[in-house]
Amino acid sequence: MHLSYLSEFMIPSDKVAHVQIGNHLEHALLVLTRTGYSAVPVLDRTYKLQGLISMTMIMDAILGLQRIEFERLETMKVEEVMNRDIPRLRVHDSFLKGLKLLIDHPFVCVENDEGYFEGIVTRREILKRLNRQMYQ
Amino acid sequence: MHLSYLSEFMIPSDKVAHVQIGNHLEHALLVLTRTGYSAVPVLDRTYKLQGLISMTMIMDAILGLQRIEFERLETMKVEEVMNRDIPRLRVHDSFLKGLKLLIDHPFVCVENDEGYFEGIVTRREILKRLNRQMYQ
Numbered sequence: 001m002h003l004s005y006l007s008e009f010m011i012p013s014d015k016v017a018h019v020q021i022g023n024h025l026e027h028a029l030l031v032l033t034r035t036g037y038s039a040v041p042v043l044d045r046t047y048k049l050q051g052l053i054s055m056t057m058i059m060d061a062i063l064g065l066q067r068i069e070f071e072r073l074e075t076m077k078v079e080e081v082m083n084r085d086i087p088r089l090r091v092h093d094s095f096l097k098g099l100k101l102l103i104d105h106p107f108v109c110v111e112n113d114e115g116y117f118e119g120i121v122t123r124r125e126i127l128k129r130l131n132r133q134m135y136q
Numbered sequence: 137m138h139l140s141y142l143s144e145f146m147i148p149s150d151k152v153a154h155v156q157i158g159n160h161l162e163h164a165l166l167v168l169t170r171t172g173y174s175a176v177p178v179l180d181r182t183y184k185l186q187g188l189i190s191m192t193m194i195m196d197a198i199l200g201l202q203r204i205e206f207e208r209l210e211t212m213k214v215e216e217v218m219n220r221d222i223p224r225l226r227v228h229d230s231f232l233k234g235l236k237l238l239i240d241h242p243f244v245c246v247e248n249d250e251g252y253f254e255g256i257v258t259r260r261e262i263l264k265r266l267n268r269q270m271y272q
């Protein structure tokens with residue numbers, strides 16, 4: 001298992017819901033609500049990884065002192081609230097490296113050497129494998 | 137490890153953010169946004185576990201066909217949108233039983249024989265332990 005590559009556990013980019021730089025918060029909110037994911041990656045037009053955005057980040061941004069300022073959903077963009085400081089893995093990174101990051105992150109984005117988005121590694125996939133190991 | 141009890145990994149109830157039956161969606165949304173959690177347990181007044189509520193469930197409930205119907209946050213209650221069909225563990229359940237459930241659930245609630253809420257077991261705690269195991 002220590003010799004496994006993350007590529008084995010990765011959900012490929014074409015199966016990953018995401019939003020784009022330039023999208024307004026309202027679009028991101030709709031994507032998250034419709035897919036049911038609490039957070040998704042943010043990519044730019046060239047398909048490079050830029051950050052990740054969550055329901056909480058959006059809500060936090062529109063929670064004013066007096067009331068929820070819903071109009072901000074139409075005026076603010078994802079790049080204003082997303083988390084840019086995210087861990088990044090490579091396809092050939094080890095299982096152990098992925099496991100360590102997944103301790104603190106529900107999913108970790110995988111990119112290639114040029115920074116193009118390849119996919120994500122999730123806690124669920126790692127837990128499934130670890131569960132199988134327990135029976136060996 | 138197969139002989140570990142879940143109590144070892146459990147976050148006790150006094151440390152778990154939750155909402156109550158009877159709370160309106162607006163209150164739940166504020167609790168989720170302020171704690172930063174994407175989902176929390178729902179308890180009743182006697183501290184019995186009733187379900188769990190997430191950001192997505194709330195958003196789903198207010199997403200109308202034409203627009204986001206924010207007024208529903210003040211009129212709808214948590215019991216109208218929460219997920220009542222949730223797995224439940226006991227304090228003396230095995231690590232393996234918890235691991236299996238955490239494959240599909242980011243956290244699982246623990247209750248005692250009377251149905252009173254004891255705490256939650258999270259993927260993070262299980263992954264930390266599994267990571268340590270890999271070095272043994």
Ligand SMILES: Nc1ncnc2c1ncn2[C@@H]1O[C@@H]2COP(=O)(O)O[C@H]3[C@@H](O)[C@H](n4cnc5c(N)ncnc54)O[C@@H]3COP(=O)(O)O[C@H]2[C@H]1O
Pocket residue numbers: 011015016017018035036037038039040041106107120122123124125174239240241242
């Ligand atoms: N449509 C669905 N079908 C089946 N199960 C679902 C599901 N939506 C959520 N779940 C379950 O809930 C867990 C937490 O989802 P969450 O959206 O908070 O957190 C997710 C989400 O933020 C992200 N993610 C997972 N799959 C994704 C995808 N295809 N596209 C974009 N983001 C994804 O990775 C996080 C961890 O995912 P993980 O699979 O470990 O864990 C998932 C999975 O066990």
Ligand SMILES: Nc1ncnc2c1ncn2[C@@H]1O[C@@H]2COP(=O)(O)O[C@H]3[C@@H](O)[C@H](n4cnc5c(N)ncnc54)O[C@@H]3COP(=O)(O)O[C@H]2[C@H]1O
Pocket residue numbers: 038103104105106147151152153154171172173174175176177242243256258259260261
């Ligand atoms: N305030 C915080 N401090 C440090 N890390 C934080 C954090 N909020 C979130 N995280 C990190 O993000 C993960 C996903 O959080 P989420 O809120 O989607 O999903 C959470 C949340 O729904 C629930 N949860 C965890 N701790 C909770 C608590 N004290 N009260 C209520 N619910 C909790 O269990 C899920 C899985 O939690 P887990 O720890 O495995 O995984 C957490 C943790 O690794």
